[in-house]
Amino acid sequence: MSTHREIKFVRSPAGLPTEDCFSVADVPTPEPGVGEVLVETHVLSIDPYMRRAMSGARPEYRLKHGATMIGRGAGIVVKSRHPDFKEGDAVQSEFGWRERVVLKGEGLRKLAPDLKPLSLSLGIVGQSGATAYVGLHDIAGMKSGDTVVVSAAAGAVGSAVGQIAGINNCCVIGIAGGPEKCRHVVDELGFNSCVDYMAGPIDKALAEAVGDGVDVYFDNVGGEILEAVLDQTKDGARVAICGQISHYNSDVKAGLRNVHLLLDRSIKIQGFRVGSDLERRDFALEQLLQWWRDGKLNFRETVSDGFDSAPAALINMLQGGNYGKQVVRVV
Amino acid sequence: MSTHREIKFVRSPAGLPTEDCFSVADVPTPEPGVGEVLVETHVLSIDPYMRRAMSGARPEYRLKHGATMIGRGAGIVVKSRHPDFKEGDAVQSEFGWRERVVLKGEGLRKLAPDLKPLSLSLGIVGQSGATAYVGLHDIAGMKSGDTVVVSAAAGAVGSAVGQIAGINNCCVIGIAGGPEKCRHVVDELGFNSCVDYMAGPIDKALAEAVGDGVDVYFDNVGGEILEAVLDQTKDGARVAICGQISHYNSDVKAGLRNVHLLLDRSIKIQGFRVGSDLERRDFALEQLLQWWRDGKLNFRETVSDGFDSAPAALINMLQGGNYGKQVVRVV
Known part of the structure; x- marks a missing residue:
């Protein structure tokens, strides 16, 4: 009987996760039933929400001990009993941390044959890019000419936010950790400027960078940076909250002290x-694919090699060790 | 030369305002120019935002020492040089704390002749009611069947919020201070229930009152009550922030400690x-007038007698001494 490996979530972390929160198991590879496909995982997506699912999130999204670790993946169909998919098709879906996975057609996304490497379908032309697009357009109501600020600017979602906002003729200011990330964001991704939050309190540098104020803030981190950006908002500013990574590894909730600005400035x-x-x-994914084909999107990836490197890749990403999308190359 | 009285803002309060923050002055009554009217003030509106303007608000809304106190009023045109208004017309606008005021037509609202007492045009069929309407419909996207919570429920805006939400077949839970206000809100205004925040921490009573969670919170107070209601929200809840009266008399910003719920529950x-x-x-005001004519709106007012009682009326309102709209009867 053929087997494959899966990674289980076995222990809740106190603070930053450690490798012993996970264990690798050999399990029998199931056969696809009617209407199902068997997929070989080529690449796994590593994302901040995973830490949230390990504790603290809504009960219905919280991972149970012993469960297979969650996560999106991309791979190749190796056996199909579904009319819409054939052997060799590149697909993307919620795989979990599995080397092989049986999936129903529902929620399984066939990838454009020219989209290479497959990891792009998880990053800038995938869920990360779509998150940026929907947050900017649907949640924040971005308009041409807006001053847009994004935190974790060198990360998977942040780097997409800046580029999409740039395509929409916005002035884009990133917030990132360290001079090298800030350089990357400006020189390679085309942001107008970037504020280094590791260089000390960002208030003054942020105020200078945003000029007459922030129209849109795309928030990936929460905490003190959210507070600092709120201080710089214009009347009628919109804030899309996509992540609160500053809270995920801590039980301490510092509290947002400038809530009164929501009323003073009619902020959403x-x-x-x-x-x-x-x-x-899906609309966003189509648009992103088009922009990528037109050469309008730059990206960098942080690739971790080997299926069993997934826990280390997650820990690296949660410490800000990634540029762009953090992925695990399985095959 | 004819004179009238005006009340000036002369000193910034530390905490709750005191009467010596104001002074009464006799001033010459101006003559209306072409396109202007002279109005006799019959009633003045007393509202929480006034305290905010006395310190802490956006600089452009902040009152200067020596300025005439701000505030809406309703009264009767006594001299008109404007084609749209004639002597005897009842009107409403931003009067300031003045016994007589010269106004241009712009922003001057002619009142329906059947709208009596005139104070209604400042409260439930005026700015307070319109604030409730716009907050519920345009900001919070209220839908029939929603569970709606409103703080300062016995106040001018809160009492309108509950009734408008009730007209839209929502389940309405008020938060008010003391058993008598809670009784008023339920028995006279028709709220489904009311939680007394003076009876201790509201978490448990609120959880019982809201059942499976809050869809809409209309926030007049901010602070700990905002935090407590956020804890009870459903996924996709909407919060309209109209006032933050818990902050106005204090420099201490406690901070909102459950901001993470915004992401966990996709809250706006x-x-x-x-x-x-x-x-x-204006659309809201028309709708409110119709509802009032149809007998669908209940109201209570807290009336302070005499022009020079305005400072005391403001101090009373800021301490929660009012039921419904706090007004000053000038004539």
């Missing part, structure tokens, strides 16, 4: 998940 | 001013 703040409107997500 | 929070879309405000 909204948390969102890209999956809550699949039609808009 | 938005601060707003009813004046930012005058077309919608």
